[in-house]
Amino acid sequence: KKKVTVHSLRKMKQQGEKITMLTAYDYPTAKLLDEAGVDCILVGDSLGMVVLGYENTTRVTTADILHHTKAVTRGVERAFVVADMPYLSYHISKEEAVRNAGILIQEGLADAVKMEGGSVMFETIQHVIDANIPVVGHLGLLPQSVLREGGYFIKGKEEKEIEKLKNDALKLQEMGVVALTLESVIADVAKEITEALEIPVIGIGAGKDTDGQVLVFHDVVGLFHGYIPQFVKQYAQLKDITTKAIENYVSDVKSGIFPDKEHSFYQKK
Ligand code: KIV
Ligand code: NA
Numbered sequence: 430k431k432k433v434t435v436h437s438l439r440k441m442k443q444q445g446e447k448i449t450m451l452t453a454y455d456y457p458t459a460k461l462l463d464e465a466g467v468d469c470i471l472v473g474d475s476l477g478m479v480v481l482g483y484e485n486t487t488r489v490t491t492a493d494i495l496h497h498t499k500a501v502t503r504g505v506e507r508a509f510v511v512a513d514m515p516y517l518s519y520h521i522s523k524e525e526a527v528r529n530a531g532i533l534i535q536e537g538l539a540d541a542v543k544m545e546g547g548s549v550m551f552e553t554i555q556h557v558i559d560a561n562i563p564v565v566g567h568l569g570l571l572p573q574s575v576l577r578e579g580g581y582f583i584k585g586k587e588e589k590e591i592e593k594l595k596n597d598a599l600k601l602q603e604m605g606v607v608a609l610t611l612e613s614v615i616a617d618v619a620k621e622i623t624e625a626l627e628i629p630v631i632g633i634g635a636g637k638d639t640d641g642q643v644l645v646f647h648d649v650v651g652l653f654h655g656y657i658p659q660f661v662k663q664y665a666q667l668k669d670i671t672t673k674a675i676e677n678y679v680s681d682v683k684s685g686i687f688p689d690k691e692h693s694f695y696q697k698k
């Protein structure tokens with residue numbers, strides 16, 4: 430199994446091979462995804478909502494992401510691992526941004542970090558890239574802006590917004606980001622941006638014409654209890670299966686069916 434790199438991702442785009450990405454937040458899930466052939470694993474700050482029980486992603490800290498990135502990279506042999514830079518880890522100063530990104534690489538063993546934002550973040554992102562840290566850009570819907578925007582809104586509907594998206598994407602490429610995530614963007618706009626760029630564009634709710642797709646693991650396997658966006662396709666309903674299993678366990682213990690002889694130890698006579 431050859432490790433996926435910035436180089437091989439670029440090659441996949443050139444050869445028209447779709448790139449697959451899913452989130453993982455722990456060792457067993459990372460191992461599962463890696464062995465199933467997922468190209469990229471994202472330790473997303475969706476961690477906050479999916480695993481830590483927060484209302485949105487703005488509560489997640491660098492320490493949270495680091496803790497989970499360490500677990501994920503221990504389980505990965507092949508996939509390219511991207512760690513999200515959480516809210517406030519790159520907003521205070523360029524220096525703090527490099528420090529926090531560096532920690533996710535050096536201690537978390539991530540292959541790259543992901544940073545949300547367009548023009549207002551350019552200076553910071555450039556500083557991190559100049560420190561030799563691979564950065565994945567993130568444009569379109571930016572979940573870390575949810576409090577300021579007052580909700581989650583689809584991007585790329587108005588001409589001015591489309592122009593800004595295209596310009597930001599081109600500029601990020603010029604600055605040296607290794608890939609770009611486009612979230613909740615009108616499909617035609619995402620297609621245009623993908624065709625205009627040489628770096629891989631990985632979409633979530635951005636239609637079929639991006640170079641790759643990313644989704645949240647818990648959404649894909651039906652393990653999340655909260656709101657499921659329209660762009661999510663559920664490939665399993667593990668919540669139902671797991672609930673059933675736990676109910677059976679509870680009932681077996683209560684009624685004395687478990688443990689039986691098969692699951693107990695006895696002295697050999
Ligand atoms: O945190 C996350 O899961 C993400 C993806 C939705 C792209 O950033
Ligand atoms: Na994220």
